[in-house]
Amino acid sequence: MISRQSLIVARWEFLRFFKWKQQLVSYLMMLAVVAAISLWGFFNDETKKQYNIAVPANFSIENTKLFQFQRPSIDLNTQLEQMKSDQSWQAVVTEQEGEISLYTLTGKKWLQQLEKVLQQHYRQQAALNIGLSAEQLATLEQPKVIAMRYLDQAYKGKDTPEKMIAMGTLILLLVGLSTAFGQVLMSITGEKQQRVTEQLYAIVTPQQWMDGKVLGHSFSAMKAMLTSALVMLIGLAVVSLFSSKPVDLSWLNVGVILWLIPFALAGVLLCASFMGAIAASIDDPNNSGKSAVMLLTWLPMVFTFMVIDSPSGLGMTLLSFIPFTSFAAMPVKMAMMTVPWWQPVLSLALLVATVYWMRRVAGRVFLRGMQMYGKEPSWADIVRWALSNKTE
């Protein structure tokens, strides 16, 4: 059970790094940047304008919404001079000895559209030359739709909305664990360097202290994940607002999200406990190589990304049950496939048991590390403490 003291430590740790004014300002700045980019795109949309293009007199291309083709009876040099001086046209197309050139003042986004129109025109010309009709050419250019039929009824499909949620969760887990990494390292090694630990030891047990740390930083990580998700959604809404498209949140599958929450929470707790154990074994972060080991907590997300397109494969199956990776893999598997109810239940139970064990390990490492008075424990010491059962 979590003691009252652990909750006080957790609250202290959470608030210690919770600079709400700074965070609010940074989120507002982020939204302002998204809004500015959207506004820029809205007011500078090159596809909403019309461009005059000078083409050779014998050019039989038809005007489009974007391009007005003009056939001036002046030579190329004069056309180019005019383009430079009064912008009579924005591009000049020439054909000399089978070679086509496109002159323009500088690189512009709409030139890609023009290139497509010209390519289409030349394909049509080529088709006519070999006797193909416009319809025959259209048939050739039409890609064939291949409908994927999966015999595995559990597989929901390659690009389902649920996969978006799963990918989003992996990204949010990375955000949360990055937050926890910095805070756990700073908090634990900082307290050692500020020499607060011995005083705290006389008040709370090492386990209560470590539980509080793990909880506090897990809350911080969850807060970072939640606020990042909200900022992403608000950003999406802002972009939709300026692109005149309605906000589409139909892909938010409540069933999948409800399973994601306990896995994400347990995963963050597990990783924060692991980071706590490593940080507790570091005496001086400036002269210890151990902090890099804390980055191992990112591997579950990396491994899951690697097997995401094969959700029923052996890799994903193993990852979704091994407690050190299941918090990332099982929700992704569930998003991609229909799984029997016992699989997430078993995976979650194993994960919760591992969280319990890991928090005990972290408490032991903190206690034993503190008793070494400035000498950093070896990896052998840490493994021995992890496998022992003494907390005091």
Add this chain to the structure above:
Amino acid sequence: MVNLLIGFFMQLIVTAISKAYASVQAVKQVSFQIDSGEIFALLGPNGAGKSSIIRMLVGMTKPDSGSIMISYQDQQFDHVPRRLLGYLPEDRGLYPDKSIEKNLLYLAQLHGLSKSVALQEMDYWLGEFELLERRHDELKQLSKGNQQKVQLIAAVLHKPALVILDEPFSGLDPINQEKVVLFLQQLKQRGMTVILSAHQMAMVEKLADHMLLMAQGQVVLAGTLQQIQQQGQGPREMKVGFNSAVSLEQLQQLPALLLAQPLQANHYMLTLVNDVGVSECLKQLLALAELTQVEMQTADLHQLYLAAMTKHNLQVTV
């Protein structure tokens, strides 16, 4: 209203504790007993084993042999329970980027105090240390002496039965050392039992009820100041005056004297040779001239300590 007096029974009995770290024997067969409301001092130079004993009392390490028993009211424990303990470690510090109030409130709440009680106690002690006006200042803005005062407050805010202070005088100027002496006397008045370690013997000898003088993990002297003076083998000195002229050379030739230092005309401070009785010495002095003054000098704690070290054939490592 702050409750100034705490009435309870507490007794700490330490029996033959020893502790070794790798090849170093930090504590060897140390025993002592402390009763309610006492100030008990662990004295000795750096490396004497004081902090090792304190860490065993706090529970950070366990003795390799021996026992620590504490009776509190009608309960018995084989370790000091955290709820009874107020602790100022030798390696100390708080959160420098947090205010005095936030630091103290956090530690008080961890001790189980409600916010209102903690604030009430905090007001009292901050007032005593003249820090009331600075309660919202961040710790890093305070001088080292003031930071140490905040640490002392943190150790006693929850009114512990037993306060353990490891080197409370270290790093303080003489004025602040005196303030700490007053603080310790206040704790005693409030009924708290205090264990402190120090190497400033002059400061502690007027404060402690009982003391334990240590060197290289061993007890060299123990008891009240009076008991220590009785058992101590410090240098025996006497101030004497003669009614007629006696030269320094004459005194230096006396077999009973180790040293003679002139003070004023015909007055000397004499150090007696060990194993020579005072009466034998007086006999030799009277053979030179008639005495107008004989005043035995009491050895201070530092002298007693050095003498005991010599007796135990130990070296002082400072």
